[in-house]
Each structure stands twice: as C-alpha cells, then as structure tokens.
Amino acid sequence: MQCFHGLRNNSMFRGVKLLLKSCSSTGARVRLFQRQCSGWVYCSSHGLNLDEIREKLLAFPGGSIDLHKQNSGIAVLTINNPARMNAFSGSMMVDLEGRVEELENWSDGKAVIVHGAAGTFSSGSDLNAVRAIANPQDGMKMCMFMQNTLTRLQRLPLISVALVDGKALGGGAELVTACDFVLMVEGSVVQFVHKHMGLVPGWGGASRLVRRVGPQNALKILAGAIKGESSFYLMP
Numbered sequence: 001m002q003c004f005h006g007l008r009n010n011s012m013f014r015g016v017k018l019l020l021k022s023c024s025s026t027g028a029r030v031r032l033f034q035r036q037c038s039g040w041v042y043c044s045s046h047g048l049n050l051d052e053i054r055e056k057l058l059a060f061p062g063g064s065i066d067l068h069k070q071n072s073g074i075a076v077l078t079i080n081n082p083a084r085m086n087a088f089s090g091s092m093m094v095d096l097e098g099r100v101e102e103l104e105n106w107s108d109g110k111a112v113i114v115h116g117a118a119g120t121f122s123s124g125s126d127l128n129a130v131r132a133i134a135n136p137q138d139g140m141k142m143c144m145f146m147q148n149t150l151t152r153l154q155r156l157p158l159i160s161v162a163l164v165d166g167k168a169l170g171g172g173a174e175l176v177t178a179c180d181f182v183l184m185v186e187g188s189v190v191q192f193v194h195k196h197m198g199l200v201p202g203w204g205g206a207s208r209l210v211r212r213v214g215p216q217n218a219l220k221i222l223a224g225a226i227k228g229e230s231s232f233y234l235m236p
C-alpha cells in the first residue's frame with residue numbers, strides 16, 4: 001500500500017487519475033491479473049453458513065454500497081450512510097459482498113476507487129448492529145463474513161484506491177488496508193479505534209496492517225501510541 005496525503009478536496013480525483021496512470025505499466029497489470037480472483041478465506045468447513053449470516057445481517061438495514069462502473073474501466077464504490085457517518089449497517093455488509101462479486105466479474109475493469117459519501121469515509125461497523133449481535137458466535141460469523149469480502153476486494157484483479165476524505169475509523173480503517181493505495185484529503189484520519197471497545201480488528205485489518213507497515217509500526221498504531229497517520233503507510 002502506498003499513501004499520498006494532504007490532497008485538497010478538489011484535486012482528489014485528479015490525484016487518483018495520475019496515480020492510476022503511473023500504475024498502468026505492463027508489469028503492474030500482469031501482477032494484478034496474477035492475483036487470485038476468488039479470495040475466500042472461510043467457507044462451510046470453518047462452520048460458516050453464508051446464507052444464515054446474510055439473513056442475520058439483513059435484519060439490520062440502512063444505507064447502501066453503491067457501485068458506478070464507468071466506460072473508462074474505472075469504478076467508483078461509495079459507502080453511503082451519511083446519517084451514521086457511513087457506518088456499515090448489516091445490509092451494507094451484504095451489499096459490499098455483492099459489489100465485490102460484481103467487480104470480480106467485470107472483465108473491462110481496470111481500477112476501483114473506494115470512498116465515502118458526504119465528506120467522510122466510514123465510522124466502521126454500525127454500533128447498533130454490533131450491540132445486537134454481540135454474542136461470540138454471531139460476532140465471529142460477522143467477522144468471518146467481512147474478512148471474506150475484504151480479502152476478495154484486496155485480491156481483485158484491479159488497482160484499488162481508498163480515497164479518504166474525513167474519518168476512517170474501526171472497520172473503516174480496516175477497509176482502507178484492503179486497498180492498494182490510499183489518497184488522503186488534508187485533515188483526514190485513519191484510526192483503529194477498536195481498542196477503546198476492547199476489540200481486536202475483526203475484519204482482517206490487523207494482519208493486513210502488519211504486512212503494510214511492519215509489526216512494530218502496526219503494534220504502535222493498534223495500541224494507539226500513534227494514530228494511523230499517512231507517514232506510516234508510506235513505509236515500504
């Protein structure tokens with residue numbers, strides 16, 4: 001993951017275009033196509049019944065995940081729940097899975113930009129849904145479901161860019177780590193707030209963070225010794 005920080009709002013999409021241009025070398029494209037298209041981490045042999053967990057998640061509706069595929073081959077994926085700072089309701093988790101599947105099957109796709117509606121990125125999991133499924137079994141299933149989806153997002157044969165304008169908190173920060181690049185508008189923040197709730201990142205963000213920034217920096221970020229600021233994502 002590479003991070004570009006301090007973009008002003010109006011230059012964000014120009015920044016994304018430049019970034020994508022710089023990534024379009026044959027080598028980069030070949031590497032992308034070498035990625036596995038199916039990124040399932042968990043399946044029924046791990047005790048995950050996808051239909052069952054989808055049904056549970058759909059009991060917590062609100063917001064949407066919108067996908068706009070452009071003729072240019074660049075898609076825009078929008079996390080859309082502004083009334084709750086783009087928190088992920090249960091139905092949005094199911095939506096995201098469907099959108100990722102759509103991108104897996106998009107043969108003309110080159111890149112996807114992931115961003116939040118209305119001037120923020122995402123405040124993570126909807127706390128109302130989290131409270132309602134706060135038993136270990138359901139919590140584990142939700143986490144397995146989201147790990148599957150974010151791993152599939154990470155393994156898409158497309159260049160992915162998280163465009164962070166505002167806050168990416170909790171699960172929102174975890175989503176950022178599943179993208180190849182991060183572009184941050186000035187004043188934006190990526191923060192793993194899980195520790196305040198006595199949680200570990202359940203959507204696979206901790207292991208992705210370790211791979212991105214190394215174990216010591218990841219520990220500092222997760223423990224709150226430093227905020228997940230852009231300089232850390234710049235490290236190889």
Ligand SMILES: CCCC(=O)SCCNC(=O)CCNC(=O)[C@H](O)C(C)(C)COP(=O)(O)OP(=O)(O)OC[C@H]1O[C@@H](n2cnc3c(N)ncnc32)[C@H](O)[C@@H]1OP(=O)(O)O
Pocket residue numbers: 083084085087088123124125126127128130167169170171172193194199200201202203
């Ligand atoms: C494995 C996944 C783990 C997770 O993701 S757990 C969730 C981690 N995220 C959080 O703890 C973030 C909680 N939210 C906040 O800290 C603040 O709302 C935040 C994002 C800094 C924004 O602060 P403010 O600008 O002051 O706005 P606010 O607090 O008045 O929020 C506006 C409305 O949005 C709601 N909201 C924000 N984040 C939410 C969330 N994650 N789940 C459910 N509702 C959420 C908030 O309750 C408020 O609603 P209302 O207007 O009071 O009805």
